């Protein structure tokens with residue numbers, strides 16, 4: 001896999017299996033509720049819109065949704081779904097792509113900020129999100145909290161899907177110097193094994209807050225999840241709302 005190429009995620013072949021692998025594993029309904037509230041009646045831009053897991057239910061609620069995605073394959077899956085042709089999508093790198101102005105909310109869900117290769121690109125992404133916002137607009141990010149303690153000699157193997165007819169196992173290798181993690185998810189089902197590589201440049205919540213400040217945003221909320229559970233020392237992920 002090419003390192004941190006914005007087209008790489010879809011090029012791995014995951015577009016065909018994405019909805020099946022992730023539907024039901026993530027709290028989509030609650031995320032959609034919260035995003036709709038945060039949009040406050042305005043239009044929403046989703047960076048890394050993918051196959052429309054969040055965008056299509058938002059559209060169904062009457063919210064104007066736009067997107068950016070680096071993968072033509074993922075966008076094609078979105079286009080094939082009912083309503084998918086009514087969502088304007090720019091195919092490009094969300095650290096730089098221009099999808100218009102005046103959004104009350106920009107969304108970057110499921111750790112996708114970490115798909116950018118380094119701190120500089122992540123800061124650029126915050127700046128780009130801020131450029132798209134209407135006055136007092138919000139940027140909401142969902143990301144995991146790095147758990148380097150789970151690694152031994154910078155490597156870990158962990159089960160993801162455990163079903164009677166399908167399992168998946170993820171291998172991960174850390175480079176603490178560059179704060180990068182290379183992962184491959186191996187999906188095993190009857191008669192087949194598929195490999196889905198993905199690279200991450202991880203950052204702790206406080207580093208993301210600083211990136212937001214550099215982009216002229218301030219932190220308004222931090223929850224442990226989309227249901228607004230309190231963020232604590234034990235939280236493994238966070239949903240953070242930044243505001244202009």
Ligand SMILES: C[S@@+](CC[C@H](N)C(=O)[O-])C[C@H]1O[C@@H](n2cnc3c(N)ncnc32)[C@H](O)[C@@H]1O
Nearest residue numbers: 006009048049050053069070071074093094115
């Ligand atoms: C984990 S999927 C999330 C999709 C969707 N947001 C969801 O919640 O189901 C990440 C998406 O971000 C896209 N992506 C990753 N890096 C990107 C980049 N630098 N620029 C644009 N899109 C990117 C991938 O192609 C993929 O569709």
